[in-house]
Amino acid sequence: MEPLAALPAVRNDELDWDRFNPGSYRAHNYRILRDDDRQIVTRVRNFMADSGVGPHARGVDIGPGANLYPSLAMLPFCDRLDLIEISAANVRWLRRQGRWWHRFDRRWNPFWAVYTENAVYKDYAAGRKPMVEFGRKAVISQGSVFRLPRAEWDMGTMFFVACSLSTDLNEFHDAVHGFVGSLKPKAPFAAAFMTKSNGYYVAGQWFPAVPIDDVTVKRSLNDVAYDVRIDPIDSSDPLRPDVGMLLATGRAQGT
Numbered sequence: 001m002e003p004l005a006a007l008p009a010v011r012n013d014e015l016d017w018d019r020f021n022p023g024s025y026r027a028h029n030y031r032i033l034r035d036d037d038r039q040i041v042t043r044v045r046n047f048m049a050d051s052g053v054g055p056h057a058r059g060v061d062i063g064p065g066a067n068l069y070p071s072l073a074m075l076p077f078c079d080r081l082d083l084i085e086i087s088a089a090n091v092r093w094l095r096r097q098g099r100w101w102h103r104f105d106r107r108w109n110p111f112w113a114v115y116t117e118n119a120v121y122k123d124y125a126a127g128r129k130p131m132v133e134f135g136r137k138a139v140i141s142q143g144s145v146f147r148l149p150r151a152e153w154d155m156g157t158m159f160f161v162a163c164s165l166s167t168d169l170n171e172f173h174d175a176v177h178g179f180v181g182s183l184k185p186k187a188p189f190a191a192a193f194m195t196k197s198n199g200y201y202v203a204g205q206w207f208p209a210v211p212i213d214d215v216t217v218k219r220s221l222n223d224v225a226y227d228v229r230i231d232p233i234d235s236s237d238p239l240r241p242d243v244g245m246l247l248a249t250g251r252a253q254g255t
């Protein structure tokens with residue numbers, strides 16, 4: 001379904017995020033491991049494995065929706081993983097899913113398999129059931145990227161959130177700054193973005209986006225981070241042919 005022709009300007013708090021349908025979102029986006037996600041997992045995996053953080057760190061994933069692969073990137077390095085979501089529907093869904101993680105949710109197997117191609121993750125996985133570990137460490141709570149504590153976490157991920165929560169460019173920057181500002185000085189982070197998106201549908205419900213590019217991301221991150229690297233994710237089989245993807249990694253400046 002294409003975005004509406006005349007796009008309404010929408011701020012984050014004007015949206016009813018409880019209308020987000022996590023089951024549909026997951027089925028549409030993460031039913032299979034696509035090439036673009038494989039590229040992202042590979043880069044985030046190598047970055048986190050080389051970060052020197054852990055094994056008893058605290059990690060945070062902002063706006064997980066129905067996607068566990070960003071927080072799985074932090075599993076070997078953290079004792080606790082905070083998943084912070086604004087949508088009550090997504091929080092409920094994640095908690096419900098959590099009851100089954102101990103049996104290993106096989107749908108994340110292809111994603112986890114890419115992680116374990118790296119020796120750090122492979123060694124961690126030996127003799128362990130990753131989703132049992134994930135279920136033990138994950139703490140799911142309702143909250144907003146605009147109301148995070150400062151300098152709280154040792155590492156963090158935020159995938160397709162800052163670009164996909166309103167049509168307001170100031171809110172994009174506030175979300176990036178809120179996320180990176182919630183990390184301790186030197187904490188490594190990975191953030192993924194859709195570029196040039198005007199919005200997206202989940203189960204027929206339109207959600208807003210702000211059409212950003214690599215320059216926007218760099219400008220925003222340079223205020224709050226260092227060692228920033230931004231990689232375009234090019235795929236012959238993209239999720240949405242009209243929009244692109246970027247992956248940014250770096251370290252928080254801290255305050």
Ligand SMILES: C[S@@+](CC[C@H](N)C(=O)[O-])C[C@H]1O[C@@H](n2cnc3c(N)ncnc32)[C@H](O)[C@@H]1O
Binds near residue numbers: 066143
């Ligand atoms: C496009 S989805 C991305 C979901 C997931 N991170 C992924 O990688 O597919 C955007 C997510 O941001 C969440 N979100 C929107 N506004 C937010 C806010 N102010 N704070 C935290 N999460 C928010 C939505 O509920 C939704 O789960």
